[in-house]
Amino acid sequence: KGPLPSRLRDYPFKYTYGPGDDRVNEFYIPALSASVQYDRSTGFFSSTALAVAATGVARLIANGGRMRLLVGAQLAEDDVEAIRRGYDLRARVEAATMRGFAEPESQFVADRLAALAWMIAEGHLNVQVVLPVDGRGIPRPAMEALGYYHPKTGIFTDETGDRLAFTGSSNESLSGWVQNYEEFFVFRSWEGPHAYLAEAIGRFERLWEGREIGWIALPIPEAARQRLLKYRPPRAPTHDPLEPGGHEIDERPAQKMLLSTGQQREQVIVQFLRDVPFFPGASSLGASTAAIQPWPHQFSVSNQAITHFARRYMLADEVGLGKTIEAGLILRQLFLSGLVRRALILAPKSVLRQWQEELYEKFALNVPRYDGAVFIDAFGREIVPPGDNPWDDVSLALASSQLVKRRDRQATLLAARRWNLVLVDEAHHARRKEFQNPTRYRPNRLLELLNALEARTEGLLLMTATPMQVHPVEVWDLVRLLGLSGEWGANAQQFLRFFQELRRPLDQADWSFVFRLVRDEVALAGLDPRFVATAQQEIGPVAWRQVEALLHDRNPGRTLAQLAPPPRAVAIKMVRHHTPLRRLVFRNTRALLRQYVRQGILQANVPTRAPVPVWIPMRPTERELYDRIEEYITEFYQKYEQERKGLGFIMTVYRRRLTSSFYAVRRSLERRLDFLLGKRPGEGAPAGLDEDDSEQEDLSLDLEEELAEEGPQHLNREEIEYVEDFLHRLTLLQGRDSKVEQLLADLQEIFRTRDKVLVFTQYTDTMDFLRDQLKEVYGRQVACYSGRGGERWDGVAWVETTKEEIKNDFRTGEELKILLCTEAASEGLNLQTCGVLINYDMPWNPMRVEQRIGRIDRIGQRYREVQIRNYFYEGTVEARVYQALSNRIDWFQAVVGQLQPILAQVGQVIQTLAMVPEAVRQQALKQELERIERALDEAQAGLDLDEWAATGERARPAESPVSLAELAHELTTLPALKPHFRPHESIDDAFWLKT
Secondary structure, three states, X not given: OOOOOOOHHHOXXXXXXXXXXXXXXXHHHHHHHOOOEEEEEEEEOOHXXXXXXXXXXXXXXXXXXXXXXXXXXXXXXXXXXXHHOOOOHHHHHHHHHHHOOOOOOOHHHHHHHHHHHHHHXXXXXXXXXXXXXOOOOOEOOHHHHHHHOOOOEEEEEOOOOOEEXXXXXXXXXXXXXXXXXXXXXXXXXXXXXXXXXXXXXXXHHHHHHOOOOOEEEEEOOHHHHHHHHOOOOOOOOOOOOOXXXXXXXXXXXXXXXOOOOHHXXXXXXXXXXXXXXXXXXXXXXXXXXXXXXXXXXXXXHHHHHHHOOOOXXXXXXXXXXXXXXXXXXXXXXXXXXXXXXXXXXEEOHHHHXXXXXXXXXXXXXXXXXXXXXXXXXXXXXXXXXOOOOOOOXXXXXXXXXXXXXXXXXXXXXXXXXXXXXXXXXXXXXXXXXXOOOOOOOOEOHHHXXXXXXXXXXXXXXXXXXXXXXXXXXXXXXXXXXXXOOHHHHHOHHHHHXXXXXXXXXXXXXXXXXXXXXXXXXXXXXXXXXXXXXXXXHHHXXXXXXXXXXXXXXXXXXXXXXXXXXXXXHHHHHHHHHOOHHHHHEEOOOHHHHHHHHHHOOOOOOOOEEXXXXXXXXXXXXHHHHHXXXXXXXXXXXXXXXXXXXXXXXXXXHHHHHHHHOHHHHHHHHHHHHHHHOOOOOOOOOOOOOOXXXXXXXXXXXXXXXXXXXXXXXXXXHHHHHHHHHHHHHHHOOOOOOHHHHHHHHHHHHHOOOOOOEEEEOOOHHXXXXXXXXXXXXXXXXXXXXXXXXXXXXXXXXXXXXOXXXXXXXXXXXXXXXXXXXXXXXXXXXXXXXXXXXXXXXXXXXXXXXXXXXXXXXXXXXXOOEEEEEEEEEOOOHHHHHHHHHOOOOOOOOOOOOXXXXXXXXXXXXXXXXXXXXXXXXXXXXXXXXXXXXXXXXXXXXXXXHHHHOEOOOOOOXXXXXXXXXXXXXXXXXOXXXXXXXXXXXXXXXXXXXXX
């Protein structure tokens, strides 16, 4: 305390300063008042980091002093990759510095920047950008560089040569920022030699001159320099914004710093909230301020994708484990931090609205969806694209895969400005058209689009729980988009052969081939340091060097056989660990999560399943009509296929609907008759189909564009007679539907022990039929959710309601006990409080049943066991196939991994059998079942993704600079912001934003 000093040693500096001290007036002002030179290092280049570094420099200006400032730059992964490929380092650094610099929103920060701008203009301030580099001299990306910076370091020098240095830890919390977020230790040169002081001075000089090993130094980019000069004041600043005493600089006793007005505090907080996404250590900000609490595996996956952006990944967690949450966490953090400024999300049309709602409700991202003409935001407001290319003027966008894959739409998307990130949901629909000959590559439209789009984006996330639908080659088709090296990417045969070799006995595997591919992977990604550390612990450094040498051995098979058993086992582990699947694919399973529960890592229930098949006999009138319609479908399928392959698909649609409900097939035949008679009301799927019929097949097989062509007229006329006859018979069908009778009986039984039930169907038509049947018994306790959104019975009519209202009411189970859903609800409706699912109809592809079960088989499920009832009409093709295979496959008892391609074949088998005449069906069934039995026997030789993919590096959330509770408190209590919010009527601690 006392008058401001002229020499550093004349002031009683303390050894430490913390939150209880007035650091501005008790440390910075006295130190800079006595200094002629100030050397300072700070964090990444941002307005707030510079404002902190500028604390008190108005006093240095008054002395005519000089300053040297070291700053970092937030290089993204794509910046680093571009530098590796030879792009200009300085240009990338300039772009990174400008990307992290936000305009100050408070006068406080602007005044601090003004002091720096004055010194730059007068030639008294020099700024250098310093970057940590790897062993090859390539700068490290921002997320890796964080641990290298020591931003709380400064060195003061007075005219006598005395020096004062400080260093400390960063406190970048909201409360810390209000108090200038500093805590540091102080070292004095006049008290004798001090090791830390000497090291701090020496390190600063080495960094400044570019002599520090592992670092490079560059002059501040001219664009950043000019940006700072914008804040140059007309005359030299005379005081710090937080220094009391106005404009006077006479020597007066320092006073305790107080934020004198609420307005000043408000400005500081608002500036903090604007800049906090760019702070070092803010990588958990997106997760901590989202409206969800991620599970450990979700945080691990998202954290790794964020840390290593723009590496590309496949998110392949089992159904129901939250891939959408992982994607939302990644997108939110990258968008907040500015690393992603343009992102495109491609998803099936049926879940596009669910994606939009999830992103808004859980991650506060209002992402507009494109309908082919305009963008529509989360509130239903239309945004008309201003330019010729609709994609050029959006930062975040949602679009249906069906729309953008069309040939007439691809060109526009591919001509748009480059994206920072592209996310593809249900990516398994991007596939080749045939699998019999893996050397023949014919991609479908969606895969064709992704092959072109991957060069137009920095980051790429593919999302699918089932990347193998038919053949393991599908995994290669997708992973190739993410980045394969050497022989891995040369062709699919080499890729698949690697995994086949490792299933051979040790003395039969081609180890030269295996290690050649491992070398390619290690050359691209390096040896995993965690694996190396574990291996050295297990077998010692000498044996590890023997194992590592195998990577360069000309005859690794012989050397491997000569190794002692422990190092040989580690060598095989090394081979299995260093594959592209381990690097690029994340797959978490329920088995892993149950292991987490046992270890205490996960504090939540991971339920088991109790599936039961229900075989429902038809009444005689139903059976007679069923057989007649099936005969018609089979006959016309054959006729249409003879005219043009693929045209018979229409008949497979009617066959599926026949298994769902007689009402569904009736509605479908009515639309078909309108089409055949030339009536085509409105837009939609072609050939008299609706979106329930065509979506999945269109994504994989591009059928919509093919079916849009006219069919043979002579067959159309013949078919009209059949359709009119069946429609007449369907209207005469008497009595309650046998499947409805079974449902009502089951509901009565279930409600004795459980309070709510989820009922799934493939078709909106069947859902409409069921809801009218159930409302007669259960009234207002019935609701439904489909592509139309939510609907409830109000006692008079079905009225629209929101997804959130349905979820909340269904969660309590007091007013709402039965929820009917179509496939459109297999995303976004996560119903952990419901323990019973009824599949009113069974999709031919069993993997779609898995999607449904995933709505209730979720972490945190209320019940330890979820009950599943699967309805089959007795004696149908579907029932016969499922029954015949039940002795080999525990249907839906657990999520399948390795059997995915085989189960996908089951769907094709059912379609094949349903489309052949009854006279030859039994023989065909026998042949098809024998083929699947052989496939099951050979399954152990296939590619098991559960075995090879990564689970994400286990990570705990880092402490965030600001929590959601802190953010809510400040936004809703600051005087200037409070009027913009009003409390939610029914949700505690929630607010509406007034717009």
